[in-house]
Amino acid sequence: MSGRTLQHVETIDALRAARAQLAGRIGLVPTMGALHEGHLSLIEAARAENDTVIVTIFVNPTQFTPGEDYQSYPRDLNHDLALLEKAGVDLVFTPSPDEIYPEGFQTLINVEFVSLGLEGERRPGHFRGVATVVAKLFNLIQPQIAYFGQKDAQQVVVLRRMVRDLNFPIEIAVCPIVRAPDGLALSSRNAYLSMAEREAASVIYRALRAAAAAYDKGERTPATLRSIVRDVLHAEPLAVVDYIAVTEPHLLRGIHEASGDPLLLSLVVKVGEPRLLDNCLLPWWLNDRAGLTATLGA
Ligand code: AMP
Numbered sequence: 001m002s003g004r005t006l007q008h009v010e011t012i013d014a015l016r017a018a019r020a021q022l023a024g025r026i027g028l029v030p031t032m033g034a035l036h037e038g039h040l041s042l043i044e045a046a047r048a049e050n051d052t053v054i055v056t057i058f059v060n061p062t063q064f065t066p067g068e069d070y071q072s073y074p075r076d077l078n079h080d081l082a083l084l085e086k087a088g089v090d091l092v093f094t095p096s097p098d099e100i101y102p103e104g105f106q107t108l109i110n111v112e113f114v115s116l117g118l119e120g121e122r123r124p125g126h127f128r129g130v131a132t133v134v135a136k137l138f139n140l141i142q143p144q145i146a147y148f149g150q151k152d153a154q155q156v157v158v159l160r161r162m163v164r165d166l167n168f169p170i171e172i173a174v175c176p177i178v179r180a181p182d183g184l185a186l187s188s189r190n191a192y193l194s195m196a197e198r199e200a201a202s203v204i205y206r207a208l209r210a211a212a213a214a215y216d217k218g219e220r221t222p223a224t225l226r227s228i229v230r231d232v233l234h235a236e237p238l239a240v241v242d243y244i245a246v247t248e249p250h251l252l253r254g255i256h257e258a259s260g261d262p263l264l265l266s267l268v269v270k271v272g273e274p275r276l277l278d279n280c281l282l283p284w285w286l287n288d289r290a291g292l293t294a295t296l297g298a
Contacts, residue, residue, distance in 0.1 A: 006085040008092050015093050015140055022091075024051030028143035030134060033057040033094075034074035034188035035083050038178040042147040043087045045175055045289070054141055055084055056093045058100065062108075063129030074188050093141075100136060108132050111158045111165070114252050114297070118154050118245055118266055119277070127158045134159055138168050145171040149178075150292050151185055153264060153279045157252055157297035174292040177278070179205065189274045197272040200238035204269055204278050207232035211265055212284040220258035222246035225265065225282070233269060242268035242275060249281060249295045262286055262295050 009015045027046030031039050035057075046053045057080055064070035077094065084092050108128050115127035138146070148156050160172050177185045183205025184190065184198075193201060207229045214228050226244045233239050246255050249264040266279040281287050286295055 004088050004090055006081065006089055006092060008081065008094065010094055010096070011099055012095070012140060015091075015095075018091055019141060022052050025145075026050060026052045026054060026141065026143040028137065028141050028146040029053065029055045030137055030146065030148075031055060031057055032059045032073065032188065033080050034076055034191070035080045036178075036186045036188065038149055038151060038186040040083065040087055041178045042149060042175050043084070043089060045173065046145075046147050047088050049173075050145065052090045053088070054091045054093065054143065055089050056095075056137055056141075058093075058095055058133065060100070060129055060133045061097050062101070062132060063126050065123045065125060068123070069189075074191050093137075100133065109135050109162060109166075111161050114154070114157045114161050117247070117252055117254070118243070119268075120154065122242065122268070127155070130155055131158060131162050135162065135166070135168075138163075138170055143170060145173055147173045147175055149175055150279070150287070150296070151177045151187070151277065153249075153266060153296055154252060156292075157249070160297035172297075173289070174296055175289060176287055176292060183209075185276070185278050187274075187276070189276075192274045193272060197238055200236050201269075201271045201276055203233055203236035203239050204267070204276060207267070208265065208278060208280045212280060212282060215263075215282045216284070220260065222255045222258070222263070225263075229265070229267060233267075238271050240270040242270055250298060264296070 009018055027050035029042045029046050059073050061070055109131040110128050111131050120127050156174050163170055179185055182202035184201050210232045211225045211229050229244050233241050244267045247264050248255055249262055263282045268275050268277050281295055
């Protein structure tokens with residue numbers, strides 16, 4: 001046990017009152033709940049680096065596009081609270097949608113270029129929803145640092161841009177992807193996979209590693225790296241490729257010529273219903289906290 005008591009607030013008034021009592025350095029970890037080891041790695045980093053750790057759990061309706069799984073997104077608050085208590089979190093904020101978006105709400109934050117490609121292209125409005133809710137959390141909580149996962153690499157790039165453009169005095173920390181033993185990136189949506197799909201999904205990590213191995217041997221041509229990934233994925237009948245993209249990691253511009261600069265290899269593969277997101281920086285050694293922080297959206 002951590003010896004800390006977890007304080008749970010659901011309203012903005014209660015959050016502001018709790019925040020007013022806090023001194024020292026505050027680390028924020030925003031989540032949508034259904035917590036797993038990936039979330040816990042962000043919390044662990046925050047615990048090690050701050051006086052107070054605040055976690056938010058909010059399934060944010062504005063970042064789901066029509067037809068997505070907003071209603072059915074996994075929710076298990078009691079289990080989440082037990083994990084947070086055990087992880088030594090000080091304060092958790094679990095607002096209702098009406099608390100965040102009261103009647104008459106009209107202000108949305110649009111981060112332009114870096115929101116347009118990749119996930120932004122497939123999920124129009126997604127990053128507007130993300131940027132808006134994160135800006136509100138930043139204003140309400142005023143942390144010194146906020147922790148996000150490499151898992152959602154474009155989200156990190158978008159939020160770093162927003163923080164700079166709107167002068168939030170907040171550092172964005174980027175934590176590496178936490179994976180299952182077979183390499184699948186942990187995700188709340190993995191709960192949607194059947195047993196056969198779950199097994200098949202390990203092909204995604206093998207595909208990333210195949211590209212990284214080719215990169216190590218000197219392969220730098222984006223089209224070739226993408227076709228290496230595609231070939232590995234195509235060998236798995238349950239995997240349906242949505243996209244495989246090679247971009248530079250600062251502005252997420254597509255790269256077409258061979259280059260010695262770091263690359264972000266992003267992909268989405270459907271295995272059954274869920275779209276499984278994954279990515280890596282190339283060269284592979286950049287995929288640690290220092291490499292990610294210096295590279296993604298820097
Ligand atoms: P979510 O609850 O899915 O919105 O995720 C909350 C935060 O946890 C985001 O910053 C995610 O990028 C991060 N996250 C999700 N899955 C992982 C993972 N497997 N490893 C590291 N971070 C993760």
